[in-house]
Structure formats: structure tokens, C-alpha cells
Amino acid sequence: MTHAADLADRLTEIVGPRGVLRRAGELVVYRSDGLPGYSKQPRLAVFPRTRDELVAVVRLLADQRVPFVPRGAGTGLSGGALADDVVLVGLNRLTRILSIDPVERLAVVEPGVVNVALTRAATPYGLHYAPDPSSQAACTIGGNVAENAGGPHCLKYGVTLNHVRAITAILPDGEIVRLGNAEGEVEGYDLLGAFIGSEGCFGIALDVTVKLSPNPQAIRTLLADFTSVDAAARATSEIIASGILPAALEMMDAATIRAVEASIYAAGYPVDAEAILLIEVDGLEAGLEADVARVEAMCSAAGARTVRVARDDAERARLWQGRKKAFGAMGRVSSHLVVQDAVIPRTRLPDILAAIREIAERQRITVCNVFHAGDGNLHPNIGYDANDPDEQARVHAAMREIMAACVAAGGTITGEHGIGLDKLDYMSLIFSEDSLAAMCRLREVFDPARRANPGKVVPVHSCREWHGAPRAAWSA
């Protein structure tokens, strides 16, 4: 049994009085992450400022056998960073960029470094950090590692996994391990690959060595405007099948376009379009115009009304801002927004978008689509009022139907947001009991006591000998 006040006192000895939250009123802000609909209150929250403090905190929690949940910026969209009556370990104060090596094109960062801050620091060297989730102005590299985050430009450049060279991690029992190799190749099991995307269940990264990518010599950003979603989907399939690999290929439907254009992020999208594609091609200057011409031709052939190329960096930035802030803009439409995430084979885009439309109409809900069309990564977003139980039930039913449709098309239930709490129920749609049990085995290798982010990712019933997710045994 652990006495919460005693534990809070001991944590305070490590991180100081301003690094521990213990009163219910103070902890309310940590009840949710970027996904509405879940509310779990941590018992305590602790915010180490240095690596040594973090190590001491994790070791104290190990010593006391208290479960914990690591949290970056809390921008996650699967309920993964919620701590249900356990200790929340906030990593957002570990914000130091430890080194940038422009020759090796590597950076070493603490887990709380904000994604865009790393790119900003690399800019003087003509480098950037490639994974660019829409939340990049707030989300952290540690959180990106936990979720194996993507973003629009991962179509060409790959997701977080493809950009991390090494991690020093502290396992839940307090042992510090080095995964990967910053200075060369690795043999043996790909433990680094296993750690990335483990949603905080395998430990906490103390530092992360990431690759920095050279800025492309030339970039062209195109905006193609369609009178039907179907035509935009067909253009997407054509471009992907053509062999041209755009840096990004994003789709937004009419509802999203109007929400963005009515907001402070207005990007100049055509408000009467049923769908737009935002397409970026980059690389060497030589040959780029020919690729742009081919992409334009494919869009036109699929029925685009107009295709325009951003004239300069300012216009390009504006077109992208509308896309990246689309979720925020939707706040104008409804009080709550579920940003969903699923992936389908790219040839299935037209029929799955039609299926989503049908589901939305039948369930009488509003779905806005803004997503990474180029890799088939859908984000059907549902605006609703969480205070209306009937609407909430219909939203829930629609979600399940959409997920089932994506799975039936040969897809998966999440491309970049993770399972967290939100998608536990869908895991059995794509994985057998034996596969889920294998995932439990893997988790136990890293965390035999399964105290890190308990109850997330793999449904508890899949781990036969488990008796519910471990909880903290608080004494009065």
C-alpha cells in the first residue's frame, strides 16, 4: 500500500514543490488529452526538470510499485496519456536539445522537446526534422516516439520510426538501456523498432537521437479543386499509381474547407469545392517542373476545375496552415470533435469515402474529412455535442461502422494516433487472440510488472494471466 501524500512528499524531494501536483483541483487539467470523450484523473502528477530527476522519479515509482503514465504535451488523440488514479509523469519540462551535428545530420534531444522547435533549431544548417504531425507546434519528440507519429510529409519521407537512430530509455523497473546505434548499424533484435510506437508501455525515453533531413532544393505546392470527393479520390489513386512520389498529398472535403475558410486560418481554399487536394512535390530543381506538369494533367483528367501552384513561400505556408489548423478550425462547427484515424489500401479511397458518407447520413452525424490521402490514412472527424447522450451514442455507433468498413477493405484501425484507450475494442477486429497475446509477451519483456501506462494498447483479456490492468494500491 502506498500513501499518496507520502509519495507526493518523496517526489517533491526529487523535483521540488513546483514539480508535483497533488490536489484534485490542480489535476483536473490532466484529465484528458486531445481526444474528448474520456476523463481520467491522475492521483498525482510529477514534472521532472532534468534527466537525473526523471531517473530518480521512475526508480522511486518502481520501488513503491506504483503504476504510472508518461505524458508529453498531451496532444495525443487516442486517450493514451490518461492516468486513471495512478501517477502521471509529465515530460514537458525536459526540453533541451542536447546536440545538433550538421555533418552527421543527427540531433540528440530530451523527450519534451517540441517537434517544431527541433526543426527551427536545425534550420540554420539547411536541415529539418521530417515527421510533421499536425500538432507539431505543440507535440513533443518523446510523444512522437511513443506514438510513432506521422504527418503529411511522411508519404515520401517516412514516419518517426524511419527517423530515429537511437534512444536511451529508462525501463519501468529503473534500468537504463541503450537501443539502436547513433554511430552505425545494429544487429540483433530491433528493440529500437519495438520501443517506437509502444505508447509509453515499454519505458520512457531519456534522450532520442534523430536524423535530420536536408531541406529539398526545390518545392512546389499545388492546390487542385474538385466538384466531387470521388474525382479527388480518383486523382489521388492516379498520382500514386503513376510512380511519382509526392512529398505530401492531402485531401480536404467541403465541410472542412468551409470551416477553415470561416476561421482565422483562412487559406484561400475555394469554398464552393466539394474537395481539394493539397499536393507537394519536392526534390532537385531539375525535373521538378515536368513532375508538376504530370500531376496537374492527372488532376485535370480526373475532373479538377482548377489546379494552381503556390507562387511563393508565403502562399505555400498559407495553404499548409489551413491544412494543419483544420482541426482547430472545426471548433467553429461543434463543441466536441473526434479526430478519427484509420488506413485503407489506396485504391479503395473512392468507395470507402462513399461508405463513410452513407454511415454519416444514416446515423445523422456530421463527418468532415481531412486526411493523408496519399498513403490512404483517413481522418474522418465527427463534430458533436458531448452533452447530448443520444448524439454521443450515434457517434459511437458510426465510429464502429467506419472502423469495420476500413478493416473489411483490408485496412487498419490506426495509422498514426495509436490505440491508447480509444481503440482497445477494435484490436480484435484485426488481430487474433494469439497475436494479441504475443504483444502482451513483448510488453512483459520490457515491463514485467506492467506498471507503465497500464490498461492501454492491448485489451487486458488478451493477456490470459492478467487480472485487470494493474492499479495503484493507495492507502487512506
Place this chain on the structure above:
Amino acid sequence: MTVPPGATSSPPASSPTSTADVRDIVGEAIAHKTPVRIVGRGTWLNAGRPVEAVRQVSLDGLSGIVDYTPGDLTLTARAGTTLAEIARATADHGQWLALEPWGGDAGSLGATAATATAGPMSGALGTPRDTVIGIEVVAGSGKLVRGGGRVVKNVAGFDLTRLMVGAWGTLGILTEVSVRLRGLPEQEATLALPVPNAPAPLAEFVTRLRSAPIAPLGLEIVSGRLAARLGLGQQAVVVARLAGNTDAVTAQRAALGGLGDVLEVPDGVWTAIRTAEPAEATVVRFSSTVARFHEVWLAADRLATAGDGYAHASVLRSSARVVLAHNDGALPDGVLELLRGATRDTRIFERLPAPLWPVLAPSRATDRLSTGVRAAFDPHHLLNPGILGEAHA
């Protein structure tokens, strides 16, 4: 009957033709506690790896493309499918599986994934770790497990795919593999240009090469001896594979021309480089930082010369490979010492004479997490025991 390390005779083989067959074989191995050796098409040479097994499982009968929708740019095939079959099927649609690993296209997709073997394009286009998107595997526990899927982005659950890629079959027998494909470039050109052999000029040359306005798919330095075999003269050269549309290739060709006297080379040289290795060889890979790459290359070249072999190195990956045509453990004087300490960079022994495994390549999979993973997936230690160079009972 245990086959001693380095023995040439093969244990009795079984040839499953379905995932169910593989499950039966693993079930039987568990029941009788008989270790098995997993073989793809049998082309990847025995690599000298000291596996002790009483039965061989050959996957050449577990072959064929299961699912290929060209517009999705993904493909799923049974593990024993040859890379050649995949290359043929995808080329018909202007696509390719951009792995092109060492050893040629007669090898299987399953073995390529299991060994995470990369080739000269991996610096630009990635390794099996980046290309494999899903697996089906019969784990050493006998359970049929799937990881990933058939779509190009997927974060559902813990990453069993990454765990199986490069595990050398020690966690399970891969039965099916899904990969992402790429569109074939509109145009390609391969050029060679001479490489200086003194440290300072070499370092400067490599720096200029890296900062040139080119985006090569491959950029491989080959030693004089390999160059001679490839018909590229007697001196070390760097071979560049340029790709893109006509304008892009033309501009890159001009950029390379600014760095030296370029020689147009037939595209077939890449296959020749991949298949140059003798069936029985010692192969060591040195990976380094960008800053030390030129030193590592020179050390690799010296080692190759001393061992009567050849070397080549990827500029894009900062990694050099030394190929020595000795597989009897009788390396020339001093070579063993060089193998031990040629550089302080990461050394990976791909293939070695069996007697040298315990001497040179003690297992790196001995940490708590690696042994834990092994025990979790192959609890009876029946799959390819010894292949990671690990000590075992």
C-alpha cells in the same frame, strides 16, 4: 543427430507448402524438442553460421504472390517467393520492390526479411526494416501470429513486424510478408568516376560528392579488384545510380561530370556488384559516422587487399563491406588481427568460416531485453539455435 558447426551435410529436410504445414512442423519440433534450421531458397549460402539442428525446414515450396493490387503499391507474398518472381510481377506495372539485397534475386522474400539484408540502394530507399509492412509468422511457441498489415501506415499494437525483421528466424518462421513498392523511375543512368586513394583528397572528394546536386539511388565505391571484375578498370571507382525524369537525369549527369571523368556504365553493373560474392566467403561490414567514412573505407580496402578479396562501400550509408574468398578458417597471416581491429567502428560479421564465429562474433543478443524476447517467442529454443552466434546448450 546434431550437425556440428561447419559440417557440410544437411540435416533431413521438410518442405512445407502451407502455413498449416509450418505449424505442424513447429508443433512436432516442440513435442520432440528437436531444433530446426530454417532455409528460404537455400541460395543464401550457409553463411557459416553455426546452427545446430536436427531438421531443416525449407520454404521453397511455400511460394507465390498472395495479393498484389498495383494501384496500392503494396504486395503480399509467401515467404519462399523469390525476389525474381516479385520483380517480374511488379515490373509489368512499372513498379519494383526497391530492396535489391546482396546475393541476387534467386533468394526469397522471407529470407531477405528475416536477415534484414540490404543492398546498394538501401542508403536512399531503405532496408527491409523500412519496406516490410506486415508479417505472418509461426512463432517458436507454435502460435500463428500476425504483425502489421497490408497498408503503408499502421501503428496498431506493439510492433511485431519490426521485431521479426532481422531476427534471423530465431523468434518464428515467417510464412508471409507484405511490402511496400515503388514506381520504377522514368529513366536511369549509371556512371562511374575515379576515387582518390590518399586520405585527404579522398575526404575532400567524398564531401563534394555528398554536397553535389544529385539524388542517387545508389552511390557505391568499389575497390580496384572489384572494379576490374566489373570491367571498370583497375582503380577504385564510385558507381552512381541516377534516376528520375529526363530533365533530372540530365542535370545529375552534368553535376557528376563536374567531379571527375565520368564513364557511362550499363545498369547491369548493380546486379553484378550484388552477385559478385563467391558462394563461400567471409563478409564483414563496417559502419561508421559520416566524418570517419573515408578512414573506414581505406581500412576496409587494406583489409581486403591483405585478405586477397575486395571491398565496396556505400557513401549514402557510411558503411563498407569486405568480401574475402576464404571459408575454411585459414585466413592469410594478419587478416584475423585486422578483422578484430581494423577500425573502432561497428563491425557486423555477415558470413564467417564456422570455426571463427566463436572467435570473432560473440552474440550481441545477450542483454536482458534480447534474451527476454527470445524466450518469449521461442521458449524452447528450437529455431535456428546458434545462428546469432549465441552460446547455447
